[in-house]
Structures are given as C-alpha cells and as structure tokens.
Amino acid sequence: MSEIITRLEVNCATGETVEIPLTAEELVQREADAAAALVAQAERESAEAEAAAVKASAVAKLAALGLDEAEVAALIG
C-alpha cells in the first residue's frame, strides 16, 4: 500500500483545520517542483562557487602585486 501524502489546510474564516490527500495533479506538480528545485539549487551552488573562485583569483593577483592581507581586505572587504 502506498503512502498517502496530505496537506494541512486551515480555513482562516472558520478556524477549521483538515488534512487533505494530495490529488494526482498535485502529486505530479510536487515532483516537478522538487526536480526544478534540485536544478535551481545546483545552479545556485555553481554560481556561488564560480564567484568564490573569481574572488580567490583576484586576491591572489593583488597579493602578487605586493598588497598585504590588510590592504586586500581594505579593498574587497
């Protein structure tokens, strides 16, 4: 027997709270949303890693020019 996935709905007008099984459409949409979220998360992590690499490269180049750590920090925070 497969697990029944529900959502918890509270009606703010009546105060009634009910657990409602997801419809087939909602289940499909939920899976699609999760797949899209995985892709988006990978893209975010990739962009953040790329930005960190660029920053590290810039810091290395500044150091090669003779700036010490305090001077680099003053420039880029």
Add this chain to the structure above:
Amino acid sequence: MAITKIAEVTVGSGGVASIDFTSIPGTYTDLMVVFGIRSGRANHSDEVDIKFNGVTTNLSGRYLSGDGASAGSGSVPVAFAGYSAGSTATANTFGNGQVYIPNYSGATAKSFSAEGTGENNATNSSRLIFAGLWNSTAAITSLSLYSDSANTFQQYSTATLYGIQKGSLAGVTVS
C-alpha cells in the same frame, strides 16, 4: 498598531506536504507568518518555500545565506520562507522563520521579506535572509508553506498567521 493571531496549526502524526492558510481575511494591513518546522529531508536542513494563492509563478527574490561551511547570495525565481531542520539535525529541534508581507490585499505587486534558520547543534546550520516579490495585483487570500525538496513536514511542526493592523503601539508604527 495591533497584531492579531488569525490562525495557528500544528502538524499531526504522519506529517504533511504543506501547511495551507486559506480564506485569509483582507481586513488587515500586513500579514506575518511565523513557523517552526522539521522536515523529513535527510540533511541538516531543508528549504521552506512559500506561495500565494496556490501559484508559484511571477515570483522572484534575492537571498543571503550561510550554513557554517560557506556563504552564498543570488537571485531565484521562487519564494524562500526560511529553513526547517532536516532529519539529521539535532533530535527534536525545529527550524524557525518568519515571513512579513506588507499590503497583502492591495492591487499592487506584493513585496515580502523572510528570514530563518535550520537549528542544529553542530557546525552546519543553515541561515537565510530573503527579499522577495510576487508580481501580481491579486489580493492574497491564501498562502502555503512547503518543502523545496518535496519532503514532508514532521509531527509537531507549527505555523501561525498574524494580521497586522496599521497604527501606532509602543512607539512602533505601521502605516
């Protein structure tokens, strides 16, 4: 200014895919959602997203985040509400967060802000602040909190919806 609790809900045994507040009255100035959630995701935390009126379209935002190992920032086409604790987080902890939605019943695009933390008694614990926009002129009459990774919110997770009425109270003014 007056803050009124509109509704509060606690997840029962078995967990749920989302927490949905429906039939939200349009009589307040702003809305605020506060939550404490633990997710079934096998991680120290899980992203909690929010959607309005049942749709995930026309959403965008900027985030700043950190998890004890790295920091991040960027733009996303979804609405972050914060973090829940994941299933590998310290036992019996719940991530917490809040979302503030000004002028939710007006006919202009809806901006909102969110912040949250995953809560974990270990090195890795996620933290997030978010500035979001739902580019819709529709009044917000329902909102949903759900797991970004399609995991379930675990038993004893809670969410509370407050209505903020404009005016002044104790030196704080909402207009």
